[in-house]
Amino acid sequence: MKKISLVVLILATGATVFAQSPKFGLKAGLNISKLSNVPGLNWNNRLGLNAGALAHIHITPQLALQPEVVYSGQGAKYTINGEEHTLGLDYINIPLQLQYMFDNGFRLQTGPQLGFLVNTKDKVNGTDSQYFTSEDFKSTDVAWTFGLGYLTYSGLGIDGRYNLGLSNINKAGGNTLKNNVFQVGLFYMLDNSHKAQSR
Structure with a gap:
């Protein structure tokens, strides 16, 4: 956790010193989520939705920071006592992406994400x-x-992302339980000048 906080601080400092004005956008897509295995339960994929807003901040012509605020429907399916359960874990996620942008429009991205659980069903x-x-x-x-x-x-634009859970979200027992989520979706930049310069 301390390492992640240090990375976030370094990236945020770099953005403050070198970055241009942020350009804003909206995004939405599909989640395929699963929880890491716990003995006695066979977790299967659950489909959910994600939607939110983003700010795209250029540090250099090729590098950018992209903080986001995203609702994310996560969780898993599992079977116990012969019944299939659908476990829904709804989060508000705040990812901070460091992006490398190629001239042809493609971009690689990675970074930390902090999530807040808002609902469980x-x-x-x-x-x-x-x-x-x-x-x-x-x-x-x-x-x-x-x-x-x-x-x-x-x-x-189109975006594909894998969110690898790092923290144990299990509060009820000794087993380690982590979120693992694949996301695919569309995003739209709202600023016309950014569209012309995006690649």
């Missing part, structure tokens, strides 16, 4: 089971993100 056939509740999970989550994006001159 465990359902069987659409009915709350209360097998897991918010009391079973920690209120914060730390992850590291890796991704690839592509931005067109129109300002519309």
Whole structure:
């Protein structure tokens, strides 16, 4: 956690000293989420949505910082006592991406992410089971993100990202439980001048 905080501080300081004015955008997409394995439970993928806003801040023509605020529907599916449960963990995530931008519109990105758990629901056939509740999970989550994006001159882009959970979110027992989420979606830059200079 201390290492992540140091990275965030260094990146934020660099942005303050060297960066241009931020350009803003909106994003939305699909989550494929899963929890790391716990003995006795076989976790399967759960589909969810993500949506939020971003600020794109150039440090150099090729490097940029991109802080975001994103709602992210995460969790997993699992079967116990012959019943399939859908565990929904809703987060407000704040990723900070360091991006390297190629001239052809592609961009590589990586960086830390801090998440805040805002809702938990465990359902069987659409009915709350209360097998897991918010009391079973920690209120914060730390992850590291890796991704690839592509931005067109129109300002519309596509983004693929993997969020690797670093922190144990299990509050109820001794097993380690981590979020692992693949995200794919679209984003749109709102600033016309940025569209022309984006690549």
